[in-house]
Amino acid sequence: MILRITVVLVLAAACMAQKLELDLATSALLQERLQRGVVPLKKRQAAISQVFHEAGCPVEAQRVDKSFGNVICTLRGQTDxxxxxxxxxxFVERxxxxxxxxxxxxxxxxxxxxxKKGPRQHTFVFVAFAKEERGLIGSTLFVKKLTAGDRKxxxxxxxxxxxxxxxxKVWSSRSNSELIGRLDELAKTLGILVDRxxxxxxxxxxxxxxxTARIPVISIHSITQETFGILHSSMDRLDYIQKDDYYDAFRLVAFYLAYLDMKL
Ligand SMILES: [Zn+2]
Structure with a gap:
């Protein structure tokens, strides 16, 4: 089974074309990684830690906040x-x-x-947050622990x-307008329409x-009025995920991050 493919995206600019080249997991691998989450809540932290390990961020290199459980993988770039x-x-266990x-x-x-093949200008920090459903606890503590230098x-x-x-989709009223603009530019190149x-x-x-800490944010999701009822219900299951839409979200975000690395 082929697990990864190299995809090159050519960004057409006014006078020059720029290329973004990424090694993307296949849809089959993404589905396998989705399946890995079908475990009780108390096994989720170990599950994400293991998937990070397999993706090239070894357990020893991960940072886990012992008291509240965020799992963090850092991809060092050329700058801070x-x-x-x-x-x-x-999750809420329904x-x-x-x-x-x-x-x-x-x-x-x-x-x-x-x-990870890089080189990247920015340092990327991937955080699997704990206890969002109990009041954004993992993300709140993460932000609280940032030093003034980190925030800057x-x-x-x-x-x-x-x-x-x-x-x-993008939650536009919450998201930073420059970040939305960059997402739209990139989505257009990929032929994906991102609704608000x-x-x-x-x-x-x-x-x-x-x-709240005045850090520019963008929230990417796929919720609509018709699908909102799936959340926090017995319908929140793997079979509600549309494989093609999920793969589009992955391609979009992967290239978006590489694009932000060039543009921010
Ligand atoms: Zn949620």
């Missing part, structure tokens, strides 16, 4: 300018929590893998929440503590 990419691995939010969490190792270096926080129900769906009235996500 940092882009953080996050998703939460806990259904199997694959949509909310193993779908985002399971992409983190594949994104790490896509970018963070250029963006990209949050992945509930992917694969529909084509990727705001969820201010019905939910929150791990962007809040970053947003």
């Amino acid at each position: 300018s940092t882009i953080i990419v996050g998703a939460h691995y806990d 259904g199997t929590g694959i949509v909310d939010d193993w779908s985002g969490t399971a992409l983190l190792p594949s994104l790490f893998e896509a970018l 270096n963070i250029r963006a926080f990209v949050n992945l929440e509930c992917l694969g129900l529909t084509p990727p 769906v705001n969820v201010d009235k019905v939910g929150d996500d791990d962007t809040r503590p970053f947003f």
